[in-house]
Amino acid sequence: MHRIQILAVSLLTAILLNSAAQAKTGNFPDHALTLILPFPAGGAADGFARPFAQALGKQLGQAVVVENLAGANGGIGSAALLNRPADGYTMLIGSQSTLAINPSLYANLGYDPIADFQPVTLTHQMANVLVVNKQAPFENVKQLVDAARKKPGDLSYASAGNGNTMHLAGEEFQIATGTRLLHVPYKGGPPALNDVLAGRVPMMFNNLPAIVPMVKAGRLRAVAIADSKRSGLLPDVPTMKEAGVGDFTSVVWNGVVVRKGTPTDVLERLHQAMLKVLKDPAFRQPLEKQGFEVLSSTPEEFSALLEKDTASMAALLKKIGMKID
Incomplete structure (x- = not known):
């Protein structure tokens, strides 16, 4: 019991x-x-x-x-x-x-x-897109690369911070094109994008959703998308491969x-x-x-x-x- x-x-x-x-x-x-x-x-x-x-x-x-x-x-x-x-x-x-x-x-x-x-x-x-200030003298990737090669380390690009995918996209771009750019890190994507819009920094890689409204409004120029395919939102913007930068992609x-x-x-x-x-x-x-x-x-x-x-x-x-x- x-x-x-x-x-x-x-x-x-x-x-x-x-x-x-x-x-x-x-x-x-x-x-x-x-x-x-x-x-x-x-x-x-x-x-x-x-x-x-x-x-x-x-x-x-x-x-x-x-x-x-x-x-x-x-x-x-x-x-x-x-x-x-x-x-x-x-x-x-x-x-x-x-x-x-x-x-x-x-x-x-x-x-x-x-x-x-x-x-x-x-x-x-999200794919990263290479964008430049609307006043920048670059209509395409070739013009940008030519300018960077003429003055290594002189052309700067913004990013959301050290080690961010926007930053690493820039590093991979330099490796793929044989160029040397000056990295300008910010505390987040929005302030970096604001300085590109204002012309304080001429260019950056940024996520597609962040830049589409600016590009369509004519406030930014998109020169290439770091994806294997074009975006239906920006159909006239070539891929990096189409722009002559090999198979370089940056999709986050x-x-x-x-x-x-x-x-x-x-x-x-x-x-x-x-x-x-x-x-x-x-x-x-x-x-x-x-x-x-x-x-x-x-x-x-x-x-x-x-x-x-x-x-x-x-x-x-x-x-x-x-x-x-």
């Missing part, structure tokens, strides 16, 4: 513990969530994050609040995720810069994307991650809700008209891409000799 009582108590305890665990995650989410965006408000990243957060909130039945935490090529906002519980209530929109480049760029990054973060899904990608992916250790059922709930958003034509079409290529993936596919690009970006940074202490 004593043995039966012990077994009964043990079974009841197991049931109660399991019920408690289900109670913690079974009604997820039961309050507002946070989506960390490690870049400034007003840029292309922000232009995707806000409609995504709004649509995701509708799927989850709770508000999703965008929190802009910019700085250190997205490193500040990315590291902030580690200070939040691994419960799925705080997510991060990571990018090729923050997840695949930063680990090889910064000696003391403060986070390890592969060890610390759990990928949920890819969300979108983005996706959502949470902290490692997030409960499996919470991860699945987030993943399914995000897939519904990302596959919804009502969500996709307005963003695609701006130049975003909306994506979706499994967590495993995202993890594989992250590991592959972490290795390739490490090789590129080593080649150009870039490291930040």
Whole structure:
């Protein structure tokens, strides 16, 4: 009898513990969530994050609040995720810069994307476009390259910061064309773009969604897109290959991650809700008209891409000799 009582108590305890665990995650989410965006408000990243957060909130039945935490090529906002519980209530929109480049760029990054973060899904990608101030004397890539070769190190280009994909696009462009440019880093894409518009810096690589309105309004000149195909939004702008720069491409992916250790059922709930958003034509079409290529993936596919690009970006940074202490 004593043995039966012990077994009964043990079974009841197991049931109660399991019920408690289900109670913690079974009604997820039961309050507002946070989506960390490690870049400034007003840029292309922000232009995707806000409609995504709004649509995701509708799927989850709770508000999703965008929190802009910019700085250190997205490193500040990315590291902030580690200070939040691994419960799925705080997510991060990571990018090729923050997840695949930063680990090889910064000696003391403060986070390890592969060890610390759990990928949920890819969300979108954007091609980088080489744009110049409307008063700049470059109508095409050849004219720009000729000018750069005449005065090595004299022609400058802006970027969103050291190690950002806009910066590395410029570095790869120099390798592909045999030129030497002067890099001018800013704290984010919007201030860099503002100085190109004002003529303080003649050129930059920037994400397609950020520059389309400026190009169509005649405020910027797009000379080439760093993609394997032309954009339907700027059909007259050639690819880099068409402009004579080989197979040089710069297409930047983005996706959502949470902290490692997030409960499996919470991860699945987030993943399914995000897939519904990302596959919804009502969500996709307005963003695609701006130049975003909306994506979706499994967590495993995202993890594989992250590991592959972490290795390739490490090789590129080593080649150009870039490291930040």
